[in-house]
Amino acid sequence: MSTVRKAIELLNWFSADRSQISLAEFQRLTGRDKATTYRYLTALEETGLLEKDPVTRVYRMGPAVLRLAHVRESTVPRRAGVRLVLPRLAEATGELAHASILQGHSLVALTDHASTRHSARVVLDEPELPLHATGSGLAVLAYADPALLKVTLKNLKRYTDHTQTTRNELESALETVREIGFGIVDQGYEENVFGIGVPLFDSSDRVAGSVAVASVATRIDANAIALTKCELIKAARQITHSWGGSVPDDLDQIWSDTLSSLSNEFNFHREATA
Amino acid sequence: MSTVRKAIELLNWFSADRSQISLAEFQRLTGRDKATTYRYLTALEETGLLEKDPVTRVYRMGPAVLRLAHVRESTVPRRAGVRLVLPRLAEATGELAHASILQGHSLVALTDHASTRHSARVVLDEPELPLHATGSGLAVLAYADPALLKVTLKNLKRYTDHTQTTRNELESALETVREIGFGIVDQGYEENVFGIGVPLFDSSDRVAGSVAVASVATRIDANAIALTKCELIKAARQITHSWGGSVPDDLDQIWSDTLSSLSNEFNFHREATA
DNA sequence: CAACGAGGGTTCAAATAATGAAACAATATT
DNA sequence: AATATTGTTTCATTATTTGAACCCTCGTTG
CATH class of the missing domain: 3.30.450.40 (GAF domain)
Structure with a gap:
């Protein structure tokens, strides 16, 4: 599976019930390496798909997805x-x-x-x-x-x-x-x-x-x-x-x-x- | 820049004005290699972030972004x-x-x-x-x-x-x-x-x-x-x-x-x- | 209708970026 | 203060990405 896909699929762990996920939790959920997961998350954060709480460092859905949803709906x-x-x-x-x-x-x-x-x-x-x-x-x-x-x-x-x-x-x-x-x-x-x-x-x-x-x-x-x-x-x-x-x-x-x-x-x- | 990020940034080319983009158009927009762009787009499609029209093969925003936006809004x-x-x-x-x-x-x-x-x-x-x-x-x-x-x-x-x-x-x-x-x-x-x-x-x-x-x-x-x-x-x-x-x-x-x-x-x- | 061009999709060796163990740093927890 | 947990960086190894070239299909044109 491509790196791109593996990274993006991290987004699927989020839901209304589990809306904030830390690096350690991702590690447990995916069973993957910590450093790799970290880099995936960083990349997702850089694109705005995710957002990292500067204090607690947990990840949550980023503001970029709102724009994408807007485009989707207009399309x-x-x-x-x-x-x-x-x-x-x-x-x-x-x-x-x-x-x-x-x-x-x-x-x-x-x-x-x-x-x-x-x-x-x-x-x-x-x-x-x-x-x-x-x-x-x-x-x-x-x-x-x-x-x-x-x-x-x-x-x-x-x-x-x-x-x-x-x-x-x-x-x-x-x-x-x-x-x-x-x-x-x-x-x-x-x-x-x-x-x-x-x-x-x-x-x-x-x-x-x-x-x-x-x-x-x-x-x-x-x-x-x-x-x-x-x-x-x-x-x-x-x-x-x-x-x-x-x-x-x-x-x-x-x-x-x-x-x-x-x-x-x-x-x-x-x-x-x- | 990470592969993940380069791929995800393709999404930024979409807007309400430009809501459908073909492979050839992406190639022109990004100036990047065709094969690479193709693989990026395929990965994005596999994750549901993009959707490819089965007939015309143009790409548009996928349904997955709606779910993400929903999570974002609930978070x-x-x-x-x-x-x-x-x-x-x-x-x-x-x-x-x-x-x-x-x-x-x-x-x-x-x-x-x-x-x-x-x-x-x-x-x-x-x-x-x-x-x-x-x-x-x-x-x-x-x-x-x-x-x-x-x-x-x-x-x-x-x-x-x-x-x-x-x-x-x-x-x-x-x-x-x-x-x-x-x-x-x-x-x-x-x-x-x-x-x-x-x-x-x-x-x-x-x-x-x-x-x-x-x-x-x-x-x-x-x-x-x-x-x-x-x-x-x-x-x-x-x-x-x-x-x-x-x-x-x-x-x-x-x-x-x-x-x-x-x-x-x-x-x-x-x-x-x- | 054959030749052409444009676009989508695939192949493969070379190049490069991803990987994960380990070390390190910064917080929590005891 | 000591320890455990989590976040971040490093680096040699490895595997994935890369892009030139090629193939295929379809629509257009001389």
Whole structure:
């Protein structure tokens, strides 16, 4: 592996949880030589990708990454496409709508939008969403390269009592996703949060992210799920379109079927209560 | 210079204006060998810092930078410190308040009062502010490393009839900034916009950004300027503090003097009109 | 359509930069 | 004050980088 790559991969040790790392800690994490690690870190610091606290000498993410992210967003404006859709999705469902993008092996929250309707809302703090334990994650896994599943299987962390942590459970869940066109996870990541997610596609027609609705689990019922599904389909189609991608034919067909059957049912309910 | 650094510095060629760069173009830009450049780019691509269009083979900023920016923001929440202050500043002055951070040789907008509400996450959508043509820019230049001035002098773009585009004009303007503690630019960047900016400092006690108020030029008078100055000083002190920095003694003294003399004048006016 | 040019990608010996053990320095910790 | 831990520099050895040259593909041109 190239020196450049080895050095840059040090950045991957940082996360919201582990946001400050010292030289000694890097040594332990990577198992590499101290002097080498030191020089890598120095190089990263010189470029502004990292920043060293002058007092404690721990390293943290540097200011340069903000500029790079700015350029990225101006080049590939994912956010812009999402921002038009999320508020509507949140309002229509009355729940928290959020979108994430797939980066390498992790799903990273892009933006979220809470509805104004309910005061007891679901709040997302975590930037990374576990692929095996969220509706977004399942939706992505089901349509992504099988290699991603392989990597994911290596670490099926348990978040709640409902988290599915075995290979079999996950594989059958993905089978279901492919059948119904949605990733649904009931309290698998956070207690009392019910999530429904759908995949998003970019111009390469591969999975590029997901959009999802997170509801308070006690508030959800068949009607709410039906509504959420309809809105999610609309949102996913729109975002995928704005990203220059297109929904795979098989999935698009499933969604169309879902829409027509659900809209019947939904109209029926509305007429019955009217 | 280390290989790592040389490779990473390729990222600096990207900007909002030049967001896609081919291998051949890199070769011309850097004057370096093709094979070497190719390997650098490949390494950057492997880490996700860059992304190569599979069809055209041009390189663009990769998705990994979004994750890094997210970590950066969760580690050093510049926005958080700014968000507490900007709305108050905007309300007190009745004008547009905005903050920017210095990244390398450019000043990038962080947030402004109008757009803070839903862009809660990481990425910046606002363009770069020219250092020589805005109140923010002058404020930063006056207190930044002289090297920054050197770089800035290389490209004094004209934006309006009022833009100062000569070395002498700029240098004397900076002299003024250091005397009065404010960067003031009357329609130097946009027609009919009057800007007043002050520098912000981070934990290394170097200039890290600026906060400024942009007013409609026809609406500004001595009173409004006095008010804006008072509010800017308060805001800058607070943000600098929240960033772990401190205002340099000489500047802090100037600001204190300004505050006391202006508050006198301002009280006088209020009493006169009351 | 053959020749040409431009750009992307690969090869290989020579040159150079990376490596890691060890020494040293500066802080924490006991 | 003694000791342990962490950060930084040195230097001979080693492995990686380097760049000229070459190949391949594609689009253009005489």
